Amino acid sequence: MTWITTFTGRHFDYANPDMSSICIKDIIHALSNECRYAGHCPQFYSVAQHSVLTSMIVPPEFALEALLHDAAEAYCKDIPSPLKALLPSYRSLEARVDAVIRRRFGLPAIASPEVKRADLIMLATERRDLEIDPDNFWPMLEGIPVSDQVVSPLLPMQAERAFFERWEQLKSPSAVGEKS
Numbered sequence: 001m002t003w004i005t006t007f008t009g010r011h012f013d014y015a016n017p018d019m020s021s022i023c024i025k026d027i028i029h030a031l032s033n034e035c036r037y038a039g040h041c042p043q044f045y046s047v048a049q050h051s052v053l054t055s056m057i058v059p060p061e062f063a064l065e066a067l068l069h070d071a072a073e074a075y076c077k078d079i080p081s082p083l084k085a086l087l088p089s090y091r092s093l094e095a096r097v098d099a100v101i102r103r104r105f106g107l108p109a110i111a112s113p114e115v116k117r118a119d120l121i122m123l124a125t126e127r128r129d130l131e132i133d134p135d136n137f138w139p140m141l142e143g144i145p146v147s148d149q150v151v152s153p154l155l156p157m158q159a160e161r162a163f164f165e166r167w168e169q170l171k172s173p174s175a176v177g178e179k180s
Helices: 024-032 047-055 060-067 090-102 113-129 157-171
Strands: 003-005 011-013
Touching: 024 047, 024 060, 024 113, 024 157, 047 060, 047 113, 047 157
Parallel strands: none
Antiparallel strands: 003 011
8 A cells, every 4th residue: 555545535656646635725735734953942943833934034025935845745744854854755755745735736846046045044043943953053054044934833723724824825726616
């Protein structure tokens, strides 16, 4: 068996990811229950909240892409970057899932530099506000500013609602026919 049953009852097949198995409700629900930093933060902080905050610091034309920049993690989970670097097969699978999600929602095939930078800005901001590993240097954050936003972790239900509301603000024409 190479598939999982999602929150909405769809079957998502890792061996053959298909646009018809991608549902925004599944993405929102899963990301709101997925803790960043492999759970190694002082309190629960979801990928959904991270995504919402990232979508708010990019120019408006990149906001939907930023909101969905970690959507593959709804199916593949949030694996810490140092571990992911050791798992080339996993990275390949995650890239395939990301490509299907990008096509499903009409996003660019490759992540925009603006979204990548905003993701790093949020990483630096989260590190500051959540006091994650404050005594060590993180090379990927050299020269990266922090956001004016303050990260105050939400409960999963609150993060789910925030993501849904942001989605409603931003949804693309390709998502108008989204089935429940």
